[in-house]
Each structure stands twice: as structure tokens, then as C-alpha cells.
Amino acid sequence: MPLLVMKFGGTSVATLDRIRRAAKRVGREVANGYDVIVIVSAMSGETNKLVGYVGETSPLYDAREYDAVVSSGENVTAGLMALTLQEMEIPARSWQGWQVPVKTTSAHASARIEEIPTDNIMAKFGEGMKVAVVAGFQGISPEGRITTLGRGGSDTTAVAFAAAFAAERCDIYTDVDGVYTTDPRITAKARKLEKISFEEMLELASLGAKVLQTRSVELAMRYKVRLRVLSSFEEMDDSAGTLVCDEEEIVESKAVAGVAYSRDEAKMTLTEVEDRPGIAAAIFGPLAEAAINVDMIVQNISEEGKTDMTFSLPIDQVKRAQKALDEAKARNDIGFAELLIDSDVCKVSIVGIGMRSHAGVAAKMFATLRDEGINIKVITTSEIKVSVLVDRKYLELAVQALHDAFELDRAA
Ligand code: ASP
Ligand code: MG
Numbered sequence: 001m002p003l004l005v006m007k008f009g010g011t012s013v014a015t016l017d018r019i020r021r022a023a024k025r026v027g028r029e030v031a032n033g034y035d036v037i038v039i040v041s042a043m044s045g046e047t048n049k050l051v052g053y054v055g056e057t058s059p060l061y062d063a064r065e066y067d068a069v070v071s072s073g074e075n076v077t078a079g080l081m082a083l084t085l086q087e088m089e090i091p092a093r094s095w096q097g098w099q100v101p102v103k104t105t106s107a108h109a110s111a112r113i114e115e116i117p118t119d120n121i122m123a124k125f126g127e128g129m130k131v132a133v134v135a136g137f138q139g140i141s142p143e144g145r146i147t148t149l150g151r152g153g154s155d156t157t158a159v160a161f162a163a164a165f166a167a168e169r170c171d172i173y174t175d176v177d178g179v180y181t182t183d184p185r186i187t188a189k190a191r192k193l194e195k196i197s198f199e200e201m202l203e204l205a206s207l208g209a210k211v212l213q214t215r216s217v218e219l220a221m222r223y224k225v226r227l228r229v230l231s232s233f234e235e236m237d238d239s240a241g242t243l244v245c246d247e248e249e250i251v252e253s254k255a256v257a258g259v260a261y262s263r264d265e266a267k268m269t270l271t272e273v274e275d276r277p278g279i280a281a282a283i284f285g286p287l288a289e290a291a292i293n294v295d296m297i298v299q300n301i302s303e304e305g306k307t308d309m310t311f312s313l314p315i316d317q318v319k320r321a322q323k324a325l326d327e328a329k330a331r332n333d334i335g336f337a338e339l340l341i342d343s344d345v346c347k348v349s350i351v352g353i354g355m356r357s358h359a360g361v362a363a364k365m366f367a368t369l370r371d372e373g374i375n376i377k378v379i380t381t382s383e384i385k386v387s388v389l390v391d392r393k394y395l396e397l398a399v400q401a402l403h404d405a406f407e408l409d410r411a412a
Helices: 016-031 046-057 063-070 072-087 119-126 154-164 198-206 214-223 279-289 315-330 361-371 392-405
Strands: 003-008 035-040 092-095 113-115 131-135 138-140 146-148 169-174 195-197 227-231 242-245 258-274 297-299 306-314 339-351 378-382 385-391
Touching: 003 016, 003 154, 016 035, 016 072, 035 072, 035 154, 046 063, 046 072, 063 072, 063 146, 072 092, 072 131, 092 119, 113 154, 119 131, 154 169, 154 214, 195 198, 198 214, 198 242, 198 258, 198 339, 214 227, 258 279, 258 315, 258 392, 279 297, 279 306, 279 315, 297 378, 306 315, 315 339, 339 392, 361 385, 361 392, 385 392
Parallel strands: 003 035, 003 169, 035 131, 092 131, 169 227, 195 242
Antiparallel strands: 138 146, 227 242, 258 306, 258 339, 297 306, 339 385, 378 385
16 A cells, blocks of 8 residues: 655644544545555644643753653644544554654654654554554653654654655645745745755755754655645645655756745854964864854954954853853863854845856845845855845845845746
């Protein structure tokens, strides 16, 4: 039997009525001749509520108990989905992560899936079961404790199942009807993409687009799982949504596929650090140990053996970074004159595999921002993206101007 993975996000299972609608979609695929593995999230808002309970009960909580609590929202929806399917006379049963078992690392609250044995579920398909409903987001550690995969982790559960079971496709049902050229809340000209490559999606997800958990795209890329992102609210034909797929399948040949942003960034500058071998290691080592997600890094040219070192990071990590750097200074591991902090910045990025073959993309981006009077504070590039740090008050303007400049409202 061909096999499909269908994942329903929190808004798609938020009420019993929506679970029924989701189940109907599953029923349609069963009627099309598929065996289906359904991955469910918790009802929307549920995981946040559980996270809140944990924090209120125990500020410095035991991460193993955190996972025991926050994974539970998915148990409820898995059972309810199986019951709903049974009511529709579709043979179905639920599995919690540990029952499969979804084997993960022991990194509680951000565990990685290591292995998904297929024999249990395949045996049931062999006995005539049509739908296996699996609680997303959760697994079991080598120590036998319940783990979770990080917020948004049921996307990753879905892709991992699709890879393990060699599913024909992995459909991710969510509250948006696909992947857009940028956030439609920022510009009404944002256009839904029919297809996007794994690499572009990976950049967009890690640069702040919130449609898919970044890790799930990484997995999809590695195992070449064809992913479809679509809405569970609209009645749609099979071509609907956005297909995340291999580059070869994409005909659109635009330089830029999308504009992403991340609003809550900060920039820190260490002034007058000594320009000597090992200085970057001495600065960024302690930051790494403090689990700071340093993103962009710029080292100025030095004058008289001294240089400025600037980097960006998520705004909520500034205090921890400051502490780590001050401690390194107190230990005499590093020296600097001042630690300057700018908490009013955001990151805007353009992404596209077409950049590999189109020249002048970065220059066009810079000229567009210049024409809007937007000053660029830090720049980084990769083969398929250019990111800039600008004042947060320019976020909307920068996104709109770049979307216009690269004509993203029009298909290639
Ligand atoms: N329920 C979890 C969360 O809200 C996992 C998920 O929905 O992907 O993060
Ligand atoms: Mg999600």
C-alpha cells in the first residue's frame, strides 16, 4: 500500500469540530487507497498553558518533568483523532511516542530523533488498520524518560515518520495555506509560492519564517521527503498549498524567492579588543558555553593593534551574553574598552537559490535600502541569502521595499 503522512497543527485540531474536519481529510486519502500515518499537535494554546503550569510550579524545573507535562497535550489529540476516525468506521488507533517507540537523545525539551522502528505500526497496517495516529513532539530517551523535540516539534515528528516509512509525501496542515514570498501581515502583495526548494525553505525557516520547524526542513532535505504545506480550513484540490521539494523540480528562475525577517535582534560591540591570533576564540568560546546563539559577526580592520568586534544575537540573550563577556574580562581572558549594546535592531534577509546564477543581487538590495534612507548596520551573506541588520523601526519598510524591488508579487 502506498503510504502518506498527514500532520495537523494545533489550530487544525483546536476543537472537536476541527478534529472531525481533519479526520474527513484523512478519510479521503484512505478512500484514495493510502495507508495513513497521522501526526497531531496539541490543541492550540494547550502547550503554552502546560509550559506555564510548569514555570509556576517550579521556576528551576527538572527538565524531565517539564517534558512529562508539556508532551501531554498531544496524547489528548491523538486519542481523540483515533476515536473520531473510528466513528467514521475507519480502522484507526493511537500511539504515544514511547509506544512506537520514537527513540530520541536525552536532551530534554530539545531532543533529537535517533530512530523510529517501523515494525509495530507496519504490523497493524498488515492486520487491516488504515490509520496510525501518532502524538507528535514526543519521544523516549535511552534512559526511558519521556522527551520533547522543542517547540513546533511535531513538524519534525511528521518528517521523521515520512522518512522512516518511505512515505510518498508528507502533508503539513496548518493555519496558513502555504509558504509566502514574505509575511502577508507586512505586505498584502505577498504571494503564495507553488514550490520552494528545501534549501530556500531551510534558510527562510531559520531566518524567522514560522511555518515549519527548522529541524523538520533539515530532515526533509536530508531524506528528500516531499513536503506539502497547506491549510486545513479551505476546501482545496490536490495542487493546493506549497510543495517543498528538490531544487530540480523548480522551474521558477527568480534570483530571490522570499524576504524573511526576525524582529527581536540585538547587536553587541566590544571596542578596542586586541587584534591577535586567538582573540575571536577567546570572545566566542565563552558565549558558546553560555549557549548564546551568535548570528552575524563583523571584525573591523584594526588600528594600532586594536579592533572592534561586533555580533548579533536574539534580544532575550543579551543579559546572559553580557555576563559571560564580563566574566571573561575579569579572568583576563579578553580585554576591551567598552561593551556597546544596541537592542533596537532587526534582521531582514533575502533568500533564493537563483542568487547562485544572478549577479548583482546584493547590490540591488543595498541600493533599495539606500533609496528608502535605511542605514545598514551589519551584513552577512551565504550562497543563497543576504541578511542585513537595520533599525527595528524600519522593519516593515525594508521588507516592503525589497519585496517590490525583486518583484516578488509576480511569478517568474
Ligand atoms: N505542541 C507543541 C508546540 O506547541 C508541538 C507542536 O505543535 O509542534 O510547540
Ligand atoms: Mg507549528
